[in-house]
Amino acid sequence: MKIVVCVNHVPDTATRINISSDQKTLDSNGVTYILNPYDEYAIEEALKTKESIGGEIVAISLGKEANKETLRKVLALGVDNAVLLKTDEILDSLSVAKSLANEIKAQEADLVFMGKQSVDFDNSIMGQLVAALLKFNIVSTAISFNLDGNKITAEREIEGGKETIETTIPAVITAQKGLNEPRYASLKGIMAAKKKNIEEKEITSTNNFVNVLEMKKPIAKPAGKIVGVDSSAVPELVRLLKEEAKVI
Amino acid sequence: MANKVLIYVEQRDGNIKKSSFEVLKKGSELALSLNAEVEAIVIGNEINNLENVGVYGVNKITNLKNSELASYSVSAYSELLNNFVEEADADIILLANTSMGKDLAPALSVKLNCGLVIDCTELDVINNNIIATKPIYAGKALTILETNSPKSIYTLRPNVFTVGQISNSIAEVITKNIDSVNLSNKATLVTKTEGKLDVTEADIIVSGGRGLKAAENFGMIEELASLLGAATGASRAVVDAGWRPHSEQVGQTGKTVSPNLYIAVGISGAIQHLAGMQSSKFIVAINKDKDAPIFSVADYGIAGDAFEVIPALIKEIKKNNA
Numbered sequence: 418m419k420i421v422v423c424v425n426h427v428p429d430t431a432t433r434i435n436i437s438s439d440q441k442t443l444d445s446n447g448v449t450y451i452l453n454p455y456d457e458y459a460i461e462e463a464l465k466t467k468e469s470i471g472g473e474i475v476a477i478s479l480g481k482e483a484n485k486e487t488l489r490k491v492l493a494l495g496v497d498n499a500v501l502l503k504t505d506e507i508l509d510s511l512s513v514a515k516s517l518a519n520e521i522k523a524q525e526a527d528l529v530f531m532g533k534q535s536v537d538f539d540n541s542i543m544g545q546l547v548a549a550l551l552k553f554n555i556v557s558t559a560i561s562f563n564l565d566g567n568k569i570t571a572e573r574e575i576e577g578g579k580e581t582i583e584t585t586i587p588a589v590i591t592a593q594k595g596l597n598e599p600r601y602a603s604l605k606g607i608m609a610a611k612k613k614n615i616e617e618k619e620i621t622s623t624n625n626f627v628n629v630l631e632m633k634k635p636i637a638k639p640a641g642k643i644v645g646v647d648s649s650a651v652p653e654l655v656r657l658l659k660e661e662a663k664v665i
Numbered sequence: 666m667a668n669k670v671l672i673y674v675e676q677r678d679g680n681i682k683k684s685s686f687e688v689l690k691k692g693s694e695l696a697l698s699l700n701a702e703v704e705a706i707v708i709g710n711e712i713n714n715l716e717n718v719g720v721y722g723v724n725k726i727t728n729l730k731n732s733e734l735a736s737y738s739v740s741a742y743s744e745l746l747n748n749f750v751e752e753a754d755a756d757i758i759l760l761a762n763t764s765m766g767k768d769l770a771p772a773l774s775v776k777l778n779c780g781l782v783i784d785c786t787e788l789d790v791i792n793n794n795i796i797a798t799k800p801i802y803a804g805k806a807l808t809i810l811e812t813n814s815p816k817s818i819y820t821l822r823p824n825v826f827t828v829g830q831i832s833n834s835i836a837e838v839i840t841k842n843i844d845s846v847n848l849s850n851k852a853t854l855v856t857k858t859e860g861k862l863d864v865t866e867a868d869i870i871v872s873g874g875r876g877l878k879a880a881e882n883f884g885m886i887e888e889l890a891s892l893l894g895a896a897t898g899a900s901r902a903v904v905d906a907g908w909r910p911h912s913e914q915v916g917q918t919g920k921t922v923s924p925n926l927y928i929a930v931g932i933s934g935a936i937q938h939l940a941g942m943q944s945s946k947f948i949v950a951i952n953k954d955k956d957a958p959i960f961s962v963a964d965y966g967i968a969g970d971a972f973e974v975i976p977a978l979i980k981e982i983k984k985n986n987a
């Protein structure tokens with residue numbers, strides 16, 4: 418089984434966000450970057466699948482030279498090979514998807530794992546785009562995954578419940594929290610990763626359909642009202658909710 | 666120049682989702698500003714009250730119908746929607762940003778090779794162009810986006826665009842029976858969280874955090890929620906502790922919600938939690954630490970002990986309801 422995992426290199430969720438003077442991009446000064454949290458579940462599922470049926474796992478990341486840090490991390494977790502699709506440009510999701518899909522095709526992958534969402538632009542569409550480009554089946558926001566021969570049975574989270582999906586490989590699965598418990602890298606894994614090669618490919622620039630006109634901070638809410646410090650404030654709170662906010 | 670706005674109406678169990686009413690209304694308003702036609706499409710089998718889309722300003726809806734389409738299949742729905750959009754020659758396609766919308770919109774954007782803006786919280790028409798606002802970095806920043814493709818697709822964050830009726834017309838319903846459907850990728854079983862309202866769909870949410878000390882203490886959260894007709898939510902800390910199911914988690918790694926009223930009890934208000942709920946219309950915080958960050962986004966707060974305040978709140982609401 419040839420498995421591809423797509424991993425993104427994103428600002429730590431606790432990072433304070435500052436906007437560059439161009440008013441269009443993130444000011445990355447002082448920002449710590451991490452492996453996208455959902456991609457940890459994607460990697461874990463790829464490792465588990467390989468452990469049960471054998472095969473090879475290739476991780477792909479599209480972005481800057483710095484994305485190699487993330488690729489190094491996933492190599493340490495047990496991924497076999499890594500590819501950096503290098504670009505310094507900011508691309509829209511469809512452009513990223515086209516490059517990822519080309520590489521996945523070149524890798525002749527049967528199964529692709531991704532995170533359900535990157536915690537930078539919070540788009541949550543990459544898996545679906547890549548699947549559509551490759552004409553692969555898709556299971557998005559998966560919370561369970563089972564492969565039997567070429568048959569996939571997976572559960573995905575939906576509003577108010579979950580649904581069980583039956584489909585076949587080739588497929589793209591996007592991982593939601595709950596899919597598995599990601600492992601930590603072993604010391605042996607970290608040492609081995611240092612020796613592994615990260616293949617680098619320059620991507621030919623594609624054109625964006627979606628352009629950022631402006632990036633800005635949301636308007637901060639004015640400070641709210643502390644109604645009181647114990648249950649004696651409850652009648653007033655209920656009155657405010659009824660008469661001022663009109664929400665109950 | 667846009668000539669036609671098409672709205673994808675989502676149904677589950679034969680009922681139109683509330684989030685689709687929001688999209689219908691916004692879509693008809695956009696069509697008006699763009700001087701474009703507007704119509705809707707729904708995929709399913711027997712669907713209730715389709716003619717009602719008229720009250721949101723959309724006078725024509727096509728139902729692509731087959732008994733196999735009663736439950737969701739991404740392969741079937743996607744193929745049908747893609748073909749319909751091409752036939753109808755729509756240039757602006759709108760969907761709700763739901764688990765289904767997030768599957769169908771990307772597939773459609775590949776088919777049309779066009780721009781897709783996901784999870785919009787504002788859509789404005791400026792000089793005949795649609796300008797979209799989308800929260801990024803968990804709501805810590807906003808981007809203002811524009812597409813440059815002849816056609817464009819937008820998904821709208823549920824609960825942000827208000828529903829309200831704008832007309833009293835009844836829409837023309839066109840039913841097209843579909844002969845064969847592609848079920849290579851199909852939901853075979855849908856499990857509903859028993860009797861519970863989902864956080865993404867609720868008008869009111871009562872959420873509890875680690876301040877509640879133990880799983881058993883969520884009884885009072887559930888009681889308050891049921892009195893208010895609310896859904897129950899949770900912080901990650903209590904989900905990780907196994908006190909509450911993951912489906913209730915609000916925040917960056919959970920659900921993004923924007924109810925009319927969000928009541929946070931014993932939740933500190935970590936940035937990742939705020940990410941999921943700060944677009945709520947009214948926020949109430951009950952936390953015994955007056956410096957907890959949750960108070961910085963709250964409209965009203967009680968800086969007191971939840972174990973004393975919540976029972977009193979339950980009593981007061983019962984008294985008011987009586």
Ligand SMILES: Cc1cc2nc3c(=O)[nH]c(=O)nc-3n(C[C@H](O)[C@H](O)[C@H](O)COP(=O)(O)OP(=O)(O)OC[C@H]3O[C@@H](n4cnc5c(N)ncnc54)[C@H](O)[C@@H]3O)c2cc1C
Pocket residue numbers: 430454873874875876877899900901902903914915916917918919920930931932933934935936937938941951952953954957969970971972
């Ligand atoms: C990558 C990443 C993703 C994350 N995603 C999420 C997410 O999706 N959702 C999420 O919620 N968190 C998320 N977190 C975790 C987040 O950082 C916080 O740890 C978490 O939200 C804290 O939960 P809490 O507020 O319940 O607990 P705490 O921070 O421990 O707060 C408990 C609060 O209860 C108050 N309290 C205590 N006793 C009482 C009492 N008797 N009465 C009233 N108040 C009381 C305390 O004053 C305190 O403010 C994420 C973290 C990371 C790193």
Ligand SMILES: Nc1ncnc2c1ncn2[C@@H]1O[C@H](COP(=O)(O)O)[C@@H](O)[C@H]1O
Pocket residue numbers: 423424425426453455456459477478479480510513517530531532533534535536538539540541542543544
């Ligand atoms: N630049 C990228 N390189 C590799 N994988 C990516 C990239 N961007 C997104 N992905 C993958 O797509 C998933 C969803 O991302 P998104 O649709 O951008 O929220 C992520 O969890 C990654 O698995």
